[in-house]
Amino acid sequence: MTARIIDGRAIAAVIRAECADRTRRFEERTGIRPGLAVILVGHDPASAVYVRNKVRACEAAGIHSFTHRLHEKVENEELLNLITRLNADPSVHGILVQLPLPAHIDMARILETIAPSKDVDGFHLYNVGALVTGNTVFSPCTPYGVVKLLEHEGIPVEGQNVVVVGASNIVGKPMALMLMARDATVAICHAKARDLAQFTIGADILVVAAGVPGLITAPMVKKGAVVIDVGINRLEDGKIVGDVDFAGVSRRASHITPVPGGVGPMTVTMLLVNTIESAERFYAAQRTAS
Ligand code: NAP
16 A cells, blocks of 8 residues: 555645635735734744744735744743733734743743734633633644645544644644544553553554654554644754655555655645634724724
């Protein structure tokens, strides 16, 4: 068996074109242009690249982006004040703080200062609780992107055995919740899981987000499984790889995402979707109030 490669770039391009159209129609109807504020603290090169990609994607989709670059020694209070100002700014519908933050910054406090209605990353505790209880406000962008990839490929989730490798707050846990909400039977594995293969071999859909190159090899994958590789790892030679042995697993799986070009392009795309959604809700709430 040779797996069908799920082309995240192509699917992202389709959704981004839909976003541009949706933004244009929304602005024509309401005079409001969706706006995203991006806060970058310090000079981490990878973070700078991520922010640049987000800003470019916003521009292409007709979304206004406001980038706030802060010194790496910025005080917590200054950052909190900026977020408070952005919470009150009617031209800003989404606020994103690029992670990771320098160690002296109280990340939990920062994320909880963002108004839940503008928390387009979905990291605020209120939004995490909303996701858990099935009252989602914003789906976190990376797992949301995975769900959209599965939808676009016509891969059913209901009743499927899903294994998520990785249990972080930004990928693994929300991924498991989102697939459980779509009636999959979900197991989550983490670094202390004993005999990882015992779990992965039973997965109809295997989502891997551990940050460990080569973690998943062909014998760990059920024949015909759908394999989604969220991992992004830079090897010493500069090559970017996922967590899955792509060549080996491609011979067992029915579908597989490449790295790069799989989940990666979907993450920024879902940020655009969440920002437009937020602007539409803002307008609807204004109309109801008036
Ligand atoms: P993270 O916060 O470091 O979490 C990694 C998770 O994987 C943890 O739950 C950890 O377990 C688990 N893990 C580590 N080694 C493992 C092993 N040998 N076996 C099983 N589980 C293991 O990372 P993250 O932010 O979730 O990101 C994960 C990967 O996805 C990274 O490569 C990251 O670059 C990538 N990523 C990609 C995108 C995208 O857009 N494609 C977005 C976000 C992240 P413990 O909980 O026990 O420590």
